[in-house]
Amino acid sequence: MTILELMERVGTKNETLTIAYIKDAIHLMQSNTKEKIKVSKQDVLNASDSDDNVYRLPADLIAIENISILDTSDSRYKRIKRISSQPHYLLEDTSP
Amino acid sequence: MSSYVDKEFFYYLRGRELLLYKLLGSRNRTRITQTGILQSYHNELMYPDENIENGLRVEYTALNEPFVAEALETTTAKYSSSTISFSDGSDTITDSTNPFVTAGFSDGDKIRIQGSLSNDGDYTVDVAAGQLQISNGTTTLETIGERITVTQIPKEVASDSVDSTSSINLNKMLCLAVVDYVKAMIHEERGEIDKKEYYIKEFYSKLADNESNKRIISSAFPVSPFAVR
Numbered sequence: 001m002t003i004l005e006l007m008e009r010v011g012t013k014n015e016t017l018t019i020a021y022i023k024d025a026i027h028l029m030q031s032n033t034k035e036k037i038k039v040s041k042q043d044v045l046n047a048s049d050s051d052d053n054v055y056r057l058p059a060d061l062i063a064i065e066n067i068s069i070l071d072t073s074d075s076r077y078k079r080i081k082r083i084s085s086q087p088h089y090l091l092e093d094t095s096p
Numbered sequence: 097m098s099s100y101v102d103k104e105f106f107y108y109l110r111g112r113e114l115l116l117y118k119l120l121g122s123r124n125r126t127r128i129t130q131t132g133i134l135q136s137y138h139n140e141l142m143y144p145d146e147n148i149e150n151g152l153r154v155e156y157t158a159l160n161e162p163f164v165a166e167a168l169e170t171t172t173a174k175y176s177s178s179t180i181s182f183s184d185g186s187d188t189i190t191d192s193t194n195p196f197v198t199a200g201f202s203d204g205d206k207i208r209i210q211g212s213l214s215n216d217g218d219y220t221v222d223v224a225a226g227q228l229q230i231s232n233g234t235t236t237l238e239t240i241g242e243r244i245t246v247t248q249i250p251k252e253v254a255s256d257s258v259d260s261t262s263s264i265n266l267n268k269m270l271c272l273a274v275v276d277y278v279k280a281m282i283h284e285e286r287g288e289i290d291k292k293e294y295y296i297k298e299f300y301s302k303l304a305d306n307e308s309n310k311r312i313i314s315s316a317f318p319v320s321p322f323a324v325r
Contacts, residue, residue, distance in 0.1 A: 002262065069152060
């Protein structure tokens with residue numbers, strides 16, 4: 001269905017606003033159903049301090065489907081589990 | 097080398113960020129010091145201690161290609177054969193039986209190649225007799241032999257080029273749901289809340305219909321073969 005046809009069905013002539021509403025509707029659909037799935041990959045870093053394990057989620061993310069890590073021993077991505085609360089930090093002990 | 101990642105890695109979501117942790121004391125790690133060690137309940141976690149290229153994979157929904165150049169219902173061209181070959185340099189996909197025009201492909205179509213040894217991917221093509229000329233990409237030499245499928249896929253319209261002739265990248269049922277949503281928003285602007293609520297219900301009803309259309313529901317009732325009254 002073209003945008004013009006949709007505008008005729010709803011009886012409006014405001015094209016810009018209609019396009020914005022269509023995007024809102026698709027956004028709402030993607031929150032409720034999984035009409036289209038995207039995949040994003042990032043490198044896992046050998047972390048040396050507390051910000052090296054922080055990864056930005058994709059900017060266009062609406063809803064997470066799953067998170068997985070590459071198992072290099074058999075070249076497969078395997079789903080990992082979510083922890084519901086952030087772990088608390090122990091005092092650093094450098095003694096062996 | 098990472099192994100048993102499904103048992104050793106954990107993540108925590110903090111706003112727009114994902115924090116990655118690894119279980120300490122697993123088979124890959126001998127605990128010597130507590131540097132950088134975290135603790136959660138009775139399990140001890142630490143930061144990931146290895147580099148993994150493209151190691152973190154996030155699967156998610158997004159506002160993905162909302163507008164396309166051609167209606168979804170008309171992007172139906174498809175061809176599959178084991179007589180397709182790829183050139184090296186001239187970037188052409190060739191089939192000796194000249195099938196592409198008959199199969200419905202036309203200039204400017206976006207296609208997806210599947211089943212080839214080294215040319216799988218999405219391309220934009222122009223159609224000539226017996227061959228597809230790729231206009232945005234390159235192919236590598238591949239002779240006939242593999243069963244390859246060429247499928248037309250929706251061609252995205254860039255967000256700054258969207259106009260009234262662009263099509264919504266959804267099937268018919270979801271397009272009708274969008275119509276209801278836009279009607280609801282227009283009624284909301286006018287202060288007609290009862291009509292807005294009616295069309296929002298219609299919107300969600302069509303979403304539900306679309307989901308149930310994807311599933312084949314069958315019911316079987318066991319009947320005894322000798323059940324005679």
